Amino acid sequence: MRTKLFIAFILIIFLALFSNIVFERLIIRDFNDFLKGTKEDHIYWIMASVEGSFKNNEWDRALLNEALHWGLMLGFETYLEDKTGKKIVSTHEVLSSMSPGMLNRMNSFLKLPSGIGEFTWYPLYVGGEEVGKLHIRPIERLGLVPLKEEIFRRRGKEFLIISFLIACGGALFLAVLFTAFISTPIRRLTRAAEKIARGDFSVQKTPPGRLKFLKYRDEINRLTDSFNYMAEALRREEALRKHLTSNIAHELRTPLTIVKGNLDAIEDGVISDPNTAIQNIRSEVQRIITLVEGIEDITRAEASFFKKGTVEGIELKEFIDTIVQGTKELIYDKGLYIKTDGPAITVNTYPEKLHIILKNLLTNAYKFTDEGGITVTWGKYNHDSGAGFFISVEDTGKSIAKEEIAKVFDRFYKDADSGGKGLGLAIVKELTEVIGGKVEVESTPNQGSKFTLTF
Numbered sequence: 001m002r003t004k005l006f007i008a009f010i011l012i013i014f015l016a017l018f019s020n021i022v023f024e025r026l027i028i029r030d031f032n033d034f035l036k037g038t039k040e041d042h043i044y045w046i047m048a049s050v051e052g053s054f055k056n057n058e059w060d061r062a063l064l065n066e067a068l069h070w071g072l073m074l075g076f077e078t079y080l081e082d083k084t085g086k087k088i089v090s091t092h093e094v095l096s097s098m099s100p101g102m103l104n105r106m107n108s109f110l111k112l113p114s115g116i117g118e119f120t121w122y123p124l125y126v127g128g129e130e131v132g133k134l135h136i137r138p139i140e141r142l143g144l145v146p147l148k149e150e151i152f153r154r155r156g157k158e159f160l161i162i163s164f165l166i167a168c169g170g171a172l173f174l175a176v177l178f179t180a181f182i183s184t185p186i187r188r189l190t191r192a193a194e195k196i197a198r199g200d201f202s203v204q205k206t207p208p209g210r211l212k213f214l215k216y217r218d219e220i221n222r223l224t225d226s227f228n229y230m231a232e233a234l235r236r237e238e239a240l241r242k243h244l245t246s247n248i249a250h251e252l253r254t255p256l257t258i259v260k261g262n263l264d265a266i267e268d269g270v271i272s273d274p275n276t277a278i279q280n281i282r283s284e285v286q287r288i289i290t291l292v293e294g295i296e297d298i299t300r301a302e303a304s305f306f307k308k309g310t311v312e313g314i315e316l317k318e319f320i321d322t323i324v325q326g327t328k329e330l331i332y333d334k335g336l337y338i339k340t341d342g343p344a345i346t347v348n349t350y351p352e353k354l355h356i357i358l359k360n361l362l363t364n365a366y367k368f369t370d371e372g373g374i375t376v377t378w379g380k381y382n383h384d385s386g387a388g389f390f391i392s393v394e395d396t397g398k399s400i401a402k403e404e405i406a407k408v409f410d411r412f413y414k415d416a417d418s419g420g421k422g423l424g425l426a427i428v429k430e431l432t433e434v435i436g437g438k439v440e441v442e443s444t445p446n447q448g449s450k451f452t453l454t455f
């Protein structure tokens with residue numbers, strides 16, 4: 001990619017150079033044409049004025065001198081021949097009859113006395129009849145006029161160089177810009193993708209393109225975001241796979257060992273009441289079935305990372321009230337209270353996921369509380385670290401021992417008498433993170449627990 005970009009910029013530079021050269025050539029050619037045209041005009045003036053000095057079939061010497069003098073001032077050396085080829089007058093004669101002051105003046109802008117190059121002759125006509133030939137050649141000019149012409153030509157060259165430099169600078173600037181915007185992020189993405197392809201999921205988040213201050217969300221940045229998201233999903237998949245495999249192995253071992261022990265006992269005939277053994281086996285098999293169902297649940301929660309659903313603006317108060325309404329009957333039946341307290345606010349979130357999260361927290365609060373009740377609070381927060389909203393589910397239940405607090409979010413961690421699978425909070429944590437929040441727990445012995453979600 002870099003090579004291609006480089007070649008493209010070299011091409012741009014060459015194109016700029018080429019167009020500049022063409023441009024400069026055109027301007028200089030026009031200028032030279034203009035000078036040539038002016039010179040031709042001057043020759044015609046001189047010819048007309050020489051022709052004007054032919055009167056009554058003879059040359060008027062005074063007028064002729066004046067005409068050649070004119071020619072001299074316009075920068076030409078001339079001499080005149082009549083139609084027989086006899087020389088009538090020349091610039092040299094005019095020069096020799098000139099006053100010293102005038103000659104001085106002439107010398108200041110012409111390199112006298114002779115012109116340069118071959119003479120060119122032009123036929124002279126008066127009344128439709130040829131009367132002679134005017135021979136003419138330019139005299140080298142000194143002073144300002146040729147200098148100005150030279151300056152103009154030099155300017156043309158300078159213009160060429162300057163515009164070439166501008167084109168180069170521009171191309172270079174663009175090259176740097178393109179590299180920052182496109183090439184570098186793509187190269188980073190490529191490297192990260194190659195790493196993943198090799199099975200290394202430890203890729204760091206690939207930063208988006210530079211010049212972030214422009215707040216310009218282009219395709220490259222979006223591609224980077226999608227890539228980071230995909231890499232994160234793959235990393236989670238991988239972690240989940242490893243985690244689940246070891247969890248499952250661990251969780252299956254106990255019931256299977258018990259089943260096997262009971263079967264062995266029946267086989268060996270050491271058991272007095274086979275019904276008890278069968279009962280044991282049945283309850284262990286049930287544990288295994290529950291475990292498998294739990295695995296399905298957690299896999300679904302993990303999979304939701306890939307299907308976040310859509311963000312919606314919801315009325316948080318109504319949303320929570322509806323969920324609470326669904327659990328009220330059970331809670332009241334157990335003799336507990338349930339209170340809700342929070343402002344009417346609209347928040348942007350993934351309602352489906354938030355529903356599952358709250359349902360799990362409420363179920364736990366209900367399950368582990370025998371006296372008192374449950375309070376759900378919510379609101380907005382605005383800290384130095386950011387702004388958002390929070391929801392708390394607090395109960396007056398049996399509370400969680402200090403040393404257990406760190407484990408409650410682990411998969412399969414549960415209280416001996418919970419009767420569940422120990423997966424509810426693992427799912428809560430998983431889903432909360434998926435939708436961009438975090439969950440924390442506080443618990444005071446004999447007073448209850450408080451789970452707080454912040455988004």
Ligand SMILES: Nc1ncnc2c1ncn2[C@@H]1O[C@H](COP(=O)(O)OP(=O)(O)OP(=O)(O)O)[C@@H](O)[C@H]1O
Nearest residue numbers: 364365368399408414415418420421422423424425
């Ligand atoms: N509100 C609570 N008060 C006291 N202990 C709790 C509370 N919530 C969770 N715990 C403890 O954390 C453990 C894990 O909870 P989690 O919701 O993950 O599993 P569970 O409720 O036992 O089973 P499941 O939710 O899978 O049916 C519980 O068994 C319990 O010991």
Ligand SMILES: [Mg+2]
Nearest residue numbers: 364420424425
């Ligand atoms: Mg639970």
